[in-house]
Amino acid sequence: MTDYVIIGDGISGSSAAETLREEDPESSITVITDEGESLYNRILIKEHAKGKLPEAPISIHDEEWYEERDIDLSLNTHVTTVDPDEKIVHTHEGEDITYDKLLIATGGTPTQLPVDDSDAEGVHHFWTFQDARRIRESAEAAENGVIVGAGLLGIDFAAVCGAQGVEGKYLMRGDRWWRYALSGDGAEIMHEGMREKGVEPVFDSGVDHFETDADGQVTAAVDPNGERYECDFAGVAIGLTFNTEFLRGVGLEMNNGIVVDEFMQTNVDDIYAAGDITRFYDVLLDEEAQNGSWGSAKEQGRVAAVNMAADDEDEVFEWVSSYSITHFDFPFLSFGHPTLGDEHVERRYSDTEWRRIAIKDGKIVGGVLIGDLSPQRTLKQLMREQRDIGEQAEVLLEPSVEIDDLAPAQSQEQ
């Protein structure tokens, strides 16, 4: 009987546990998480923070789910070290858990702003359900808010401010939101969306330091230009620091995340990794890539489990991810790796409709759609097929795009 140990009960760890039980019914499976609750929908916690969704629908697995599958779940348990020679996982309570095969699915922790008083009361980071509960409570009582971090998570804070009636200032470096993936035209639609929610984008800004009152509650953020923004609520989303500190000495290859191949194998025997924490070999891009999204993490967990159970390189991770934002009157979707292109084509169709496609070596590697998401199926399929777009990039900007609108793929063989 094989002993599988999974560290992390987020979507990647949980999907691996489910797959392992299906693939290897006789095995022993242990899932360890330092959170106090089993798998919940991390994507939906923002709706809770906005005050729109009660707690119940956010939970995905109750403890019975694990019992029914004979999966041993350890809540509130932090893994402190891993011994790859003895194949033992050590926990903060001094427990030693042996494994035959180990999956690391520990994700990341929001990075704290390296400025004074970034740990003040009222300054929030957003990752766990507990964070969402605190954010909700704090936003409900707040009048003014400040948001830092012009990316996909920062905008969730802007939406929380909007939904909770907090007058928000969104302090950004540079001249626009998500400047690595959006041009001025695309970003302007997002800025208008924020303004309609009562959140004002502030450009060429950021936080130099926070100010607090005598009780340690945040009262203002001061930006590098010396501008002072009063706030009793602040949301910081400047990136993730991957949870790898417990892996010191294990000998895993790291490169801002754990390096895995397309089978989710690390360089250390019988240790796999899945989810946000991986820097994986992307077979579509033909290079290492990283991806912080729910669907990708779930699929990586499943593929890792298939290969762990097979004790072989049975299945390759091949995936086009997507990440949508539903806070505004118009839909928004980013797919693939929109920041990686060496060439881009884009078009604005109306005040709320815009499209940009990132192309690398003649192939689609990602894109952003605002307003009309209908081309996503075709664009993702072209990316999956690694179709050479050649001179046809402008066709991808036609209001409606079908696979048949493009000339057939050139044969690779000459």
Ligand SMILES: Cc1cc2nc3c(=O)[nH]c(=O)nc-3n(C[C@H](O)[C@H](O)[C@H](O)COP(=O)(O)OP(=O)(O)OC[C@H]3O[C@@H](n4cnc5c(N)ncnc54)[C@H](O)[C@@H]3O)c2cc1C
């Ligand atoms: C507010 C918010 C909104 C999001 N919105 C979207 C969205 O709209 N679309 C989308 O695709 N993605 C979204 N994401 C991202 C998505 O949720 C993540 O990509 C996904 O959940 C990653 O899953 P994971 O299993 O890799 O890691 P995680 O979900 O981070 O799980 C890792 C788990 O491991 C635990 N852990 C870490 N270290 C240890 C240790 N040493 N011992 C024991 N346990 C440990 C952690 O506590 C955590 O529970 C959002 C994320 C957040 C926070």
